[in-house]
Amino acid sequence: MTTPILQAAARILVSLLLLFSLFMLLRGHNEPGGGFIGGLIGAAAFALLAASHGVAAARRALRFEPSTVLAAGVAVALAAGIAPLLAGEPPFAALWTFFGGDGGEAGGKPDGLPISTVLMFDLGVWLVVLGAVLALVFALEDDDLDEEEGG
Amino acid sequence: MSVPARRRPCAAASADGNPEPKAKDAPSTLLHPPPGRAAASERAARARTRRVADRGGGLMAGTAEGLGSPAQAAAGWALAIASAVAAALFARMLPVTQAGGAMAAEWEWVPSLGVTLAFRVDGLSLVFALLITVFGSAIALYSTRYLRGHRHLGRFFLYLGLFEAGMIGLVTADDLITMFVFWEVTTISSFLLVGFDHASAKARRSAWMALLITGAGGLALLAGLVLLGMAAGTNRISEIIAGGRLTEHALYAPIFVLIVLGAFAKSAQAPLHIWLPNAMAAPTPVSAYLHSATMVKAGVYLLARLHPALAGSEMWTNTLGGFGGATMLMASVLALRQTDLKLALAYTSIMALGALVMFLGATETVAVVAAMTFLIVHALYKASLFLITGAIDHSTGTREIAELGGLWRTMPVTSLAGILAVGSMAGFPPFLGFVGKELKYEGALAIAEEPALLAGAAILSNAMMVALALKILFKIILGAPTPKARGASEAPPRLWAGPLLLASLGLVCGVAPDLVGRTLVIPAAEAVLGAPAEIKLKLWHGVNVPLLMSVATVGLGLLGFLVYRRLSEGLQVIPEVAEGIWDTILEAISNSFSAVARVMQPGSLRAYLSVTFAVAALGPLAAMALQGGVALPATPMDVPTLGAALLTVAGALAAAAARRRMLAIGGVAAVGSGIALLFVIKGAPDVAITQLLVDVLLLVLICMVTLKAPELAARREGRLRDGLIAGAAGLSVAALTLAATSGPFDPSVAQAMEALSVPEAKGRNIVNVVLVDFRAIDTFGEIVVVAAAAVGALALIRMKAFGRAKAEAPRAREAAKEAAE
Numbered sequence: 001m002t003t004p005i006l007q008a009a010a011r012i013l014v015s016l017l018l019l020f021s022l023f024m025l026l027r028g029h030n031e032p033g034g035g036f037i038g039g040l041i042g043a044a045a046f047a048l049l050a051a052s053h054g055v056a057a058a059r060r061a062l063r064f065e066p067s068t069v070l071a072a073g074v075a076v077a078l079a080a081g082i083a084p085l086l087a088g089e090p091p092f093a094a095l096w097t098f099f100g101g102d103g104g105e106a107g108g109k110p111d112g113l114p115i116s117t118v119l120m121f122d123l124g125v126w127l128v129v130l131g132a133v134l135a136l137v138f139a140l141e142d143d144d145l146d147e148e149e150g151g
Numbered sequence: 152m153s154v155p156a157r158r159r160p161c162a163a164a165s166a167d168g169n170p171e172p173k174a175k176d177a178p179s180t181l182l183h184p185p186p187g188r189a190a191a192s193e194r195a196a197r198a199r200t201r202r203v204a205d206r207g208g209g210l211m212a213g214t215a216e217g218l219g220s221p222a223q224a225a226a227g228w229a230l231a232i233a234s235a236v237a238a239a240l241f242a243r244m245l246p247v248t249q250a251g252g253a254m255a256a257e258w259e260w261v262p263s264l265g266v267t268l269a270f271r272v273d274g275l276s277l278v279f280a281l282l283i284t285v286f287g288s289a290i291a292l293y294s295t296r297y298l299r300g301h302r303h304l305g306r307f308f309l310y311l312g313l314f315e316a317g318m319i320g321l322v323t324a325d326d327l328i329t330m331f332v333f334w335e336v337t338t339i340s341s342f343l344l345v346g347f348d349h350a351s352a353k354a355r356r357s358a359w360m361a362l363l364i365t366g367a368g369g370l371a372l373l374a375g376l377v378l379l380g381m382a383a384g385t386n387r388i389s390e391i392i393a394g395g396r397l398t399e400h401a402l403y404a405p406i407f408v409l410i411v412l413g414a415f416a417k418s419a420q421a422p423l424h425i426w427l428p429n430a431m432a433a434p435t436p437v438s439a440y441l442h443s444a445t446m447v448k449a450g451v452y453l454l455a456r457l458h459p460a461l462a463g464s465e466m467w468t469n470t471l472g473g474f475g476g477a478t479m480l481m482a483s484v485l486a487l488r489q490t491d492l493k494l495a496l497a498y499t500s501i502m503a504l505g506a507l508v509m510f511l512g513a514t515e516t517v518a519v520v521a522a523m524t525f526l527i528v529h530a531l532y533k534a535s536l537f538l539i540t541g542a543i544d545h546s547t548g549t550r551e552i553a554e555l556g557g558l559w560r561t562m563p564v565t566s567l568a569g570i571l572a573v574g575s576m577a578g579f580p581p582f583l584g585f586v587g588k589e590l591k592y593e594g595a596l597a598i599a600e601e602p603a604l605l606a607g608a609a610i611l612s613n614a615m616m617v618a619l620a621l622k623i624l625f626k627i628i629l630g631a632p633t634p635k636a637r638g639a640s641e642a643p644p645r646l647w648a649g650p651l652l653l654a655s656l657g658l659v660c661g662v663a664p665d666l667v668g669r670t671l672v673i674p675a676a677e678a679v680l681g682a683p684a685e686i687k688l689k690l691w692h693g694v695n696v697p698l699l700m701s702v703a704t705v706g707l708g709l710l711g712f713l714v715y716r717r718l719s720e721g722l723q724v725i726p727e728v729a730e731g732i733w734d735t736i737l738e739a740i741s742n743s744f745s746a747v748a749r750v751m752q753p754g755s756l757r758a759y760l761s762v763t764f765a766v767a768a769l770g771p772l773a774a775m776a777l778q779g780g781v782a783l784p785a786t787p788m789d790v791p792t793l794g795a796a797l798l799t800v801a802g803a804l805a806a807a808a809a810r811r812r813m814l815a816i817g818g819v820a821a822v823g824s825g826i827a828l829l830f831v832i833k834g835a836p837d838v839a840i841t842q843l844l845v846d847v848l849l850l851v852l853i854c855m856v857t858l859k860a861p862e863l864a865a866r867r868e869g870r871l872r873d874g875l876i877a878g879a880a881g882l883s884v885a886a887l888t889l890a891a892t893s894g895p896f897d898p899s900v901a902q903a904m905e906a907l908s909v910p911e912a913k914g915r916n917i918v919n920v921v922l923v924d925f926r927a928i929d930t931f932g933e934i935v936v937v938a939a940a941a942v943g944a945l946a947l948i949r950m951k952a953f954g955r956a957k958a959e960a961p962r963a964r965e966a967a968k969e970a971a972e
Contacts, residue, residue, distance in 0.1 A: 029914040032836040034922060040844035047851050067945065070938050077931055092927040094912060114913065121930075122923050128934040132941035133848055139948040140855040 010052035014061075017045035025126050026119075035122035039129025046130075047137050055141040058134075066138055070131030077124025080117040094118045223305035224295050230312050231291035237319070238284035241277060248274040248674040253389075255325065264328075265386050271325035274674025278523065279322035279452055281671070282530050283445050287315045289649035290440040293538055296645035297436055297545065307347060311437070314340035318445050322452055327376040327386045334372065334417075334453075337446050338365045344441060345433045357429035360733065364426045368416020372453075375409025378402050383460070391460050392681065398464040407466055410457065418450025418504045421478040425729040428497045435544065438493065439537030443500040444530040451507045451526065455519075459681040463514050468600060471512025476608045478505030483612035486619060487715070488722035492540050492550045492627070495619060496533065499576075502612055503529040506591065509605065513598040516676070520686045521587070521594030523675045527667065528587035531657045532575040535650035536623075539569045542642035542650070543627075547635045552622065557632030561639045564647045566628045571654035573628075575661070577620035577708065578613065578701065583661035586688055588613060588704070592697035610704050617708020622715050664688035757869075761876055768879035771887050781889045791832050799825030803881070807874045812857050820850055837918040 021042035028034030050058035062069070084093040094116055101112020244254055253276075257269035272280065291311065298304055317336030324330035339362075346358030382402045383391040397403055414420075419427040430442050441447070454471065461467060479502050486498035503525070510522035542565050543558065544550050559566040575584035591613075595606040641647075660667040668688030676684040692698065711718060775781055788796065802821025809815035823846030830839035904917055904925065914920040922930050 028916060028919045029923075030916050032840060032916060032918075034837070034916070034919040036922070037837070037840050037844060040841070040848060044844065044847055044851075047848065051851075067942065070941060074935060074938050077934055081927065081931055092931065094924050096913060116913075118912070118914075118923050118927075121927055122919075125923070125930065125934055128938055132937050135941050135945050136852060136948070137848075137855070139945050140852065 006052045010048050014045045014049050017041055017048065021045060021126075025122060028122060029118065035125030036129055039126040040133065042126070042130045043133035043137070046134050050137060050141055055138050059138060062134065066131045066135035068131070069127050070135060073124045073127025073129075073131055075124075076127060077121050080121035080124060083117050083120075092121075223308070224299065226305055226308040227291050227295035230308050230315070231288045231295070233312075234284045234288035234291060234315060238281060238288060241272070241280045241284055244272055244277055245670050248272070248277045248678075249670055251674070251677065255389075257325070260326075260329070265380075266328040267326045267386070268329055269325040269387060270320075270323045270329075271389055272323050273678045274671075274676075275452070275455055275523075275678035276322050278527065278671050278675045279445075279448070280319055282448075282527070283315060283318045283322065286440055286444050286530065286534055286653070287311075289534075289538075289653060290436045292645055293439075293541070293649045294434070294436045296643055297541055298434060303347070307344075307434070310340050310343045310347070311440070314344065314441065314446070318449070321449055325388050327380050327388060327391075330388065331369075331373055331376055334413075334449065335366075335369055337441075337449060338362065338369055338417075341365070341430070341441050341446055344437045345430045347434055347437070348432065351432070354432040357426070357432040361426040361430050364423055365416050368413040368423070371409045371416075372413025375406050375413060378406045378409065379457075379460075382406060388456065391457075394460070396463055397460050398467075403461075403464065404466070407461060407464070407470075410453065410461070411470060414450035414453045415474065415508075416450070417453075418447050418508065419478075419501050420450075420474050420505065420508055421481050421501075422729065424478060424482065424501050425733060427501055428494055431493050431497050435493065435537060435541030438497070439534045439541070442497065443503075443533040443537055447500065447504055448507070448526065448530070451504065451511065451522075454508065454511045455522070455675075455679045458511060458514075458519075458679045462511070468512045468514075468598075471508050472598065472600065472605065475505045475507070475509030475512060476605055478502070479509060479612045480505075480608050483615040484722060485725070487615055487711070488719050488725065490551055490553060490719070492543075492552050492555070492623075493537070495552070496536055496540065499616060499619065500529075500533055502616070503533065506609070506612070510591070510594055510598075511679075513594070514680075515594065515597040516680060516682075516684050517590065517597045517686060518594035519679050520672060520676045520684055520688075521590035523672045523679070524583075524590050524668075524688065525587045527660075527671060528575060528583050528657065531653050531660075532572040532584060535568060535572040535653040535657075536576065538646070538650040538653075539565055539572065542646040543639075545646060546639040546642050549635050552627065554633055554635050555627045556630040556636055557628075558636050558639070559628050560632060561636060562641050564651065565642050568647055568651040568654045569628050570624065571658055572650065573620045573624045575654070575657035577617045577624075578704070581658070581661045581690055583657045583664065583667070585701075586661060586664045586690060588701060589692060589697045590688070592700045596696065606700065610700055610707070613704045614707035614711055617705055618711030618715060618718075621708060621712035625712070661690065664690055757873075761873070764876050764880045768876065768883040771883045772879065775886055775890060781886045782893055783889070784893070792829065795825050795828035795832060797825075798828065803877075807877060812860070816850060816853055816857065819853065820846065823849070835918075837916070 021038045023038075024033035024041055025035055025038035026033075028038065046058050046062060049061055064072075081092040084095055085091055087095055089095065096114060096116040096118075098112030098114055247254055251274075253271050253273035255269070255271040257267050260266050260268040291308065294307065294311070298307060301307065314337055317333045317340055320333035321330055321337060324333055342358050342362040345361050346354050348354040379391065379397075379402075380386045382397055382400045383394055385391060385394075391397075397406070400406075416423045427442060427447065431438050433442070482498045482501035482505060486495050486502060489495035489498060507522050507526060507529075510518045510525070513519070540550060543555065543562070546562060546565075547555065547558075549555065558569075571582075575582040578584040578588035591609055592606060595609045596602050598605055665688055668686075672688060673684050673686065676686075799822050802818045802823075802825060804818070805821065806815045806818030809818060823842065827839045827842040827846065830836075830842055904921060907925075908914055908917045908920045912920045912924040914924070
């Protein structure tokens with residue numbers, strides 16, 4: 001499958017997809033998107049990289065083992081759920097803070113940069129989906145390698 | 152390890168008679184020493200060598216093995232002190248219970264189920280609590296020396312402390328469910344302690360057996376306690392007891408059977424007793440504590456606790472009297488045939504448990520007083536005898552009765568403790584055992600049903616106790632010295648302090664029986680009876696029937712002692728069937744599950760999917776057909792919807808009929824796109840995007856897998872069947888959707904979420920707000936499922952690769968990486 005056309009296209013597409021993945025993650029709270037969709041797009045990006053440049057290249061690009069990403073995602077989401085406990089709120093309650101503003105609605109948009117445990121939780125979802133899909137994609141491709149080398 | 156290293160600790164052991172402590176747990180925890188002592192000592196020497204090597208290596212490496220031991224021993228001291236403090240605190244409650252009162256405390260636990268963390272200490276609870284804490288202190292102190300330097304000492308004290316806490320909770324709980332939780336804590340900690348020597352297969356089997364039997368009893372008990380709570384209308388034990396007898400209740404029979412099963416399993420009543428002798432695989436202090444003084448008495452405690460509510464029926468009296476009496480007699484016979492002192496003591500513990508159960512079968516005051524007295528008597532002398540056995544084992548290296556003799560010369564203090572304990576065990580005046588025995592006879596005679604039979608059984612079993620006691624006294628302690636005894640020296644103080652204290656208590660309380668009677672026995676008996684018990688514990692009752700029975704007991708016991716060896720050898724003819732039956736049962740269970748697994752888990756993915764989808768399709772379809780079918784929507788489809796639907800159907804048909812796999816994959820892709828299109832048309836862009844992306848990634852995965860599978864044409868058989876199942880599944884889902892949407896739709900939840908989304912969660916995308924804020928815990932559960940599924944699938948893929956190329960997989964990946972670089 002490693003044709004020059006695909007490789008050349010992949011170089012652009014993968015970066016675009018990854019950017020789009022983050023975009024989807026961040027806009028999810030107000031527009032269609034979110035951690036799940038973002039994670040799927042990110043996984044598609046790495047799957048495309050694996051198809052065009054090989055799994056080894058995709059693994060290098062990811063830098064971490066997919067299962068590590070997966071575990072990190074669960075941990076981040078759990079941390080987002082536990083953090084409110086420290087503030088005396090029930091678990092998984094949303095905590096918000098607004099950098100450079102007071103969070104007041106000004107023309108339909110909140111004043112300041114909103115950062116919340118909700119976003120952190122969504123980031124956890126994003127990591128889990130990314131890690132889970134890539135774990136399978138990479139493992140199945142590795143299986144291919146074994147067959148080729150073993151056969 | 153070389154020979155000198157092996158010799159060194161042995162030489163040390165014989166020179167000062169204080170063997171290398173690290174090796175001590177190995178022989179102590181062996182249940183049946185191998186026939187040849189040479190083999191055993193060879194094995195012990197090897198174990199010693201290994202441990203010495205361990206310690207040496209540890210010290211050389213500067214790791215914590217050598218350094219960790221003091222901290223671990225400190226845990227033992229801490230446990231001993233904590234237990235002593237707890238004992239003192241419990242002792243301060245004595246005046247309250249002596250006045251017939253009780254101390255109570257409670258916290259809410261699961262109010263919706265009527266479960267309260269309620270505790271209540273009355274006379275009965277206090278006797279047990281004092282036994283548990285006083286003995287716990289003595290045992291912890293003993294263990295710091297007995298297991299000194301053991302590499303898992305910290306773990307040992309953790310288990311022991313866990314057990315002690317569970318036991319205290321069990322006897323002080325005033326709520327059925329709370330009590331059950333503590334009951335199971337003792338079961339689990341007993342399992343851990345019996346299997347403490349986890350490297351030994353015998354210990355593992357014994358621990359497993361103890362867990363299975365007492366755990367199965369625990370299940371029965373849970374059901375019985377729930378029924379009892381229903382029958383009484385409350386989970387509070389004090390209220391149940393105050394509510395009077397439940398013997399006429401419709402649920403009485405099942406309650407009785409289930410609770411008694413649990414109690415019998417825990418308290419080792421025949422034929423469920425077989426786990427207890429095996430549990431002697433535990434280190435000796437554990438046997439002394441759990442398997443004679445406290446845990447096995449939990450069943451007795453339960454029967455005594457619920458006595459006011461459940462006793463008095465014919466079923467109760469006959470069952471407890473029958474099984475208790477039979478257990479008592481059987482165990483005393485089996486005790487005499489043991490050659491290992493610890494095992495002989497284990498069987499006498501079963502005998503005592505049988506006697507306690509038998510007496511609790513009665514409702515007569517004197518029988519209950521006899522049970523409470525004997526409970527204390529037995530705990531005192533049996534725990535000290537176990538600990539003495541451990542000390543003897545520590546000093547001489549053996550527990551074989553035949554190899555022990557004349558210990559008083561070399562181990563005078565231990566022997567003194569032994570004499571005191573044996574005097575109580577045999578029931579000689581002026582020991583507390585004598586008071587207990589007289590009461591036992593009086594109690595047996597007072598039981599209305601079959602007094603002669605029960606009294607006869609009591610005499611016979613007590614006579615065998617006397618025979619064993621005399622054997623210990625005149626052979627092991629005072630008899631002709633054996634070589635092993637001659638080479639021994641006095642046990643270290645911590646090994647004789649505890650048993651000496653406990654055994655002396657038996658003498659002190661015997662001289663002043665009224666003291667223990669007023670403070671402990673009578674309040675406990677009154678708690679069991681729910682009525683005043685007007686009995687005074689006395690050493691001398693004058694010449695009466697029980698005294699004559701005592702004389703007969705001693706005479707019979709003396710006779711038994713004189714013919715002890717012949718008796719013991721003669722009893723060897725009793726075949727050992729219980730162990731074989733146990734193994735057969737376990738094997739049968741295992742085989743039957745294998746048979747089920749062979750049918751249920753054929754290993755064919757196709758079979759799993761077929762069955763899953765067929766059931767998922769036919770169940771709802773059948774249910775809907777029975778309900779009178781599903782109405783089709785009246786409004787016709789608009790053109791875009793019709794187009795999307797046609798695309799979906801065409802894709803599905805193509806996938807089902809395709810001869811080439813690329814066509815099949817394309818069909819599946821068309822189905823996914825068609826459904827995503829439907830979502831777009833119906834105004835759910837989030838769902839549509841998700842559907843599309845899942846579809847894309849699913850196709851990537853399917854391509855990876857199917858491109859390696861054989862072409863579809865090669866496997867045409869069953870195609871029609873698969874198509875039918877798939878079609879039925881699709882039909883079922885469609886019908887379910889129609890059924891769900893045809894009913895009146897309640898929009899209140901959706902409206903509430905719409906209204907709350909921006910002000911409460913600061914988000915305009917309601918789908919996402921629901922996912923990450925309103926129902927974040929659900930989402931968290933879902934991503935954990937995703938993670939678990941991914942890890943599981945990963946394991947399956949790796950396993951396949953592993954099976955094909957063993958360890959080549961990682962190497963292949965490395966090679967691939969290098970090649971890519």
